Amino acid sequence: MLGDGEFDKLVLNDGIEVWVTLMGPYLNMNTAFIDRSANVVAIVDPFDASRWREALFEDGLEPTHLLYTHTHRDHASGYQEMTRLFPNLEVWGHEDARVPHLLAHPVFERVDFTDSWGHPPFEGVEWKAGGVSLTITHTPGHAPGHVTIHGHGVFHAGDLLFTNGMGRVDLPGSDPELQFRSIRKGKQILETLPGNWRMIPGHRYDWIDGTTPDWVSIDEVLRHNYALKSIASQ
């Protein structure tokens, strides 16, 4: 189990690195996809800019892209400092996650995307930078413009799914019906992916046996996650 700010680093056969860490009091999980040869470091929802910078600098790297699953404050807490430290960053999110009408609510953080996705709910688009190749699926319900991000052995679920649960649907901008349909879409995707890929949740909450693993396999999440089990397979 990762300590706060500790990194798990995996180098895949194709040379892409996947770094995973847990940060902060809300147990946020962050994932980075790195292609050293192309100088690409794409971080999903970085929680703490200083700790990310320190860890990357030790390895001779610096962030090039931020990818946002959604713009809730805990997921976007590293945004201001990241863009101050690295003003040339590409900042990506779904157009629907800009939520100007919801920014007065403390659950949201303003994120000025430099680039955005605009695809309809329950559809996916490819995103590439160097050798990093990811599928971005629009999965609203927990928050407007929520996306999941998968590729390179990882399904990063944001707050669509936790290991044994799913994100809240009682917040401003939440929509329970959309969440149901997004969970159904997520299940369809998970059923097509290799069962040994990692399902990395937006937060590290309790698993079915009371332990709190950083991630579980796709096989495990399909077998046990209560939200996924509530929906019949297609």
Ligand SMILES: [Fe+2]
């Ligand atoms: Fe959230």
